[in-house]
Amino acid sequence: MQKLTAVNLRALAALIALMALVVMNGNANAADAQVKIANFTFEPPVLTVKVGTTVTWVNDDDIPHLVSEKDGKFRSSALDTNETFSETFKDAGTIEYFCVLHPHMTGKIVVEP
């Protein structure tokens, strides 16, 4: 009886680990992408993602930057060093954005169906 319980517990632990793996993989595939802001540049300058992806910008510079869609459809607050801003893209298309404080800083998100 004790042996059986130990085997069951091991099987259960393996199943939980497997489910956790599936969940983590699912998130990585469906969801998250990152744009780094460093040296007054969005990196990568053009990022291609699938519909439904959440893009997170992170400021690696020592000075504040903003992330604003070119027509203001979304706009972050001023991001200090290591601060982030996220936007989820629900429609396919090309989104152009720039930094309000340094308008020469531009980037694009290409959202594919």
Ligand SMILES: [Cu+2]
């Ligand atoms: Cu900037």
